[in-house]
Amino acid sequence: MSSGRTHDRITLWTLPLVVLVAFRITLDGWLTVVVCLGFLLGGWVLGPDLDIHSVQYKRWGWLRWIWLPYRGSMRHRSRWSHGPIIGTTVRVLYVSVWLALAGLVVVDVLNHAGRTALTWGDLLRGIGWGMQTYWPWWLALVAGLELGALSHYGADWLSSRTKRRKRRTVNPRAKGRGQRAKGRGQKAKGRRQRAKGKRH
Ligand SMILES: [Zn+2]
Numbered sequence: 001m002s003s004g005r006t007h008d009r010i011t012l013w014t015l016p017l018v019v020l021v022a023f024r025i026t027l028d029g030w031l032t033v034v035v036c037l038g039f040l041l042g043g044w045v046l047g048p049d050l051d052i053h054s055v056q057y058k059r060w061g062w063l064r065w066i067w068l069p070y071r072g073s074m075r076h077r078s079r080w081s082h083g084p085i086i087g088t089t090v091r092v093l094y095v096s097v098w099l100a101l102a103g104l105v106v107v108d109v110l111n112h113a114g115r116t117a118l119t120w121g122d123l124l125r126g127i128g129w130g131m132q133t134y135w136p137w138w139l140a141l142v143a144g145l146e147l148g149a150l151s152h153y154g155a156d157w158l159s160s161r162t163k164r165r166k167r168r169t170v171n172p173r174a175k176g177r178g179q180r181a182k183g184r185g186q187k188a189k190g191r192r193q194r195a196k197g198k199r200h
Contacts, residue, residue, distance in 0.1 A: 004055030010155050011043030018147055022140075031140045038144020039151075046091055046145060051081040066098050066116050088146045122137060133192055 015036060022035035032093075047056040050067050051074050057064055074080045081087050105124060110116040131138060 004049065006159075007152055007155055008044060008055065010151055011040065014151050015039065018144070022144075026136075026140065031136060034137055034140040035147070038141040038146075039144055039148040040144075042088065042145035042148020044078040044148075045149060046095065046148075046157075048077075048082045048087050048091075048149055050091065051078070052076045065087070077156065082156065083152060084153060085146065087153075088142070088149050091149075092142065092145065120124070 018036055018039045019032060022032040023029070026032055026035070045056060045059050047054075049056050049076055053071075057067055059073075060067060070081075077088060080090050103123065107116065107118050111118060
């Protein structure tokens with residue numbers, strides 16, 4: 001597992017590549033900006049390591065407690081947090097639930113104060129309209145979030161591979177010893193079987 005700082009750096013270093021690819025695909029400056037925003041958010045704030053006490057988790061400041069149920073319900077680096085597509089989907093849904101709750105509280109308070117007269121239906125229609133009208137922007141944001149998470153998964157995968165290789169170079173005899181012991185065991189077994197054959 002790479003450290004939080006390494007992940008932050010990788011996100012920053014790969015940003016120019018994301019700018020290029022996003023602009024090539026969208027051919028739109030503002031959509032590219034949204035993809036990049038999503039990418040930075042996905043790497044720095046809404047990242048896969050929210051499943052542990054990480055830099056990303058600490059960046060939520062006094063709101064970090066909202067991630068406690070998320071952390072508690074999955075193993076670190078499980079596919080629910082570190083799986084391509086599924087990780088981002090779970091996090092986006094999770095944040096949406098909290099946003100919806102916050103929205104309901106705000107609307108309720110405003111309604112009670114007599115400033116608004118909004119119903120649940122009004123809210124749902126408003127959200128539906130926003131999604132339909134601005135769908136390219138939402139899509140750009142989610143694509144950016146997923147790219148940010150992908151850079152994280154890639155770095156995690158590379159670092160565990162390197163660690164495994166290093167372990168093998170530091171202790172190359174570990175496997176050899178095991179095989180030799182196994183070889184000795186097989187020879188002994190052969191001897192026992194031959195002796196048994198002579199007895200019959
Ligand atoms: Zn990770």
